[in-house]
Amino acid sequence: MTSLKIGIVGTGNMGRIHARILSDMGVLAGVADTNMDTATDVAKSYGIPAFSSYEELIEDTTPDALIISTPTSSHAAIAKEILSKYDCVRGLLIEKPLASTLEDAKKVAEIVNKKGVVTQVSHSEIYNPIVTKALLLIKTDAIGVPRTVIHDRRGFVQPSRIPSLGDVYEDIGVHDFDIMARISHGKATLYAQSKEEGGIYNSGTVLVNFESGTQHVFHLSREYTGRRRYMDVSGTKGSLTLDLFAQIIKIQNLDQEPMAASDTIKLPERGATIKVYGEPVREVLIDFISCVKSGKTPRVSIDDALCALEIVESTRESTRTGKVVNIDVKLKR
Numbered sequence: 001m002t003s004l005k006i007g008i009v010g011t012g013n014m015g016r017i018h019a020r021i022l023s024d025m026g027v028l029a030g031v032a033d034t035n036m037d038t039a040t041d042v043a044k045s046y047g048i049p050a051f052s053s054y055e056e057l058i059e060d061t062t063p064d065a066l067i068i069s070t071p072t073s074s075h076a077a078i079a080k081e082i083l084s085k086y087d088c089v090r091g092l093l094i095e096k097p098l099a100s101t102l103e104d105a106k107k108v109a110e111i112v113n114k115k116g117v118v119t120q121v122s123h124s125e126i127y128n129p130i131v132t133k134a135l136l137l138i139k140t141d142a143i144g145v146p147r148t149v150i151h152d153r154r155g156f157v158q159p160s161r162i163p164s165l166g167d168v169y170e171d172i173g174v175h176d177f178d179i180m181a182r183i184s185h186g187k188a189t190l191y192a193q194s195k196e197e198g199g200i201y202n203s204g205t206v207l208v209n210f211e212s213g214t215q216h217v218f219h220l221s222r223e224y225t226g227r228r229r230y231m232d233v234s235g236t237k238g239s240l241t242l243d244l245f246a247q248i249i250k251i252q253n254l255d256q257e258p259m260a261a262s263d264t265i266k267l268p269e270r271g272a273t274i275k276v277y278g279e280p281v282r283e284v285l286i287d288f289i290s291c292v293k294s295g296k297t298p299r300v301s302i303d304d305a306l307c308a309l310e311i312v313e314s315t316r317e318s319t320r321t322g323k324v325v326n327i328d329v330k331l332k333r
Contacts, residue, residue: 144237
């Protein structure tokens with residue numbers, strides 16, 4: 001398969017971003033949305049056909065792959081139908097989260113595993129080059145063993161949009177829960193508290209303590225004026241401070257001695273700053289296209305999405321009951 005035809009189901013905010021990038025790559029085949037006005041608007045911008053349903057999109061364009069960027073509550077149902085009915089679809093990229101509930105997500109995963117279709121979930125922060133760099137620094141022991149990790153993800157969402165996005169844990173928390181699972185694994189306790197907007201959890205604080213000794217603290221909010229995406233990782237030999245928007249890492253070492261490990265990334269000086277630039281969604285799509293062509297597993301696989309949703313469900317349980325919940329985070333590949 002040397003070239004691909006990719007269709008987009010859903011032309012809201014994320015659908016438009018995918019359309020822009022896929023058109024730039026020359027692989028956009030068509031778009032579908034139940035709101036034909038929005039679908040037509042996107043289609044006109046890129047000279048491709050618009051459809052009122054994904055069935056029409058598939059039957060008319062026979063795409064090799066599809067992107068589902070519809071409201072969260074519809075992800076699982078659309079994915080299950082496409083996977084079950086259309087053999088021409090060799091790849092499926094689902095906007096985060098995979099589903100609103102773990103139960104629905106497992107049903108999608110069951111069909112994916114049965115059909116062998118390349119399926120990726122767009123936890124786009126994993127594709128942020130600054131996160132990739134930080135995970136490598138941690139893996140190569142640049143700051144020793146992580147002891148405390150603070151995840152700060154805050155912004156503002158109009159109340160009218162909240163029902164289509166789901167709660168704060170599934171909407172934005174999945175990014176950080178996936179990052180956590182790539183840093184820490186094993187048995188842990190989780191405690192969460194949240195504030196509601198219209199009966200939906202809209203901000204929350206989550207504390208996860210691993211038996212290994214690493215602690216993760218999450219501050220998640222969709223009612224903050226401005227935008228904040230930061231991570232602080234304190235290790236036994238040093239610390240990392242990440243500005244995920246500006247794509248800057250600052251690394252500071254606790255000791256004065258040179259790092260001994262030959263595979264550790266060497267930095268020019270204590271307190272060095274690293275800048276890494278990239279567009280995470282473009283990186284998501286590059287990985288997706290590559291995996292559809294090769295049949296390899298994407299960087300954010302169906303199993304990664306299930307892991308993040310298991311943590312989402314645990315945060316909901318803790319928030320609802322006011323109790324500490326036991327979790328077990330599986331080791332990543």
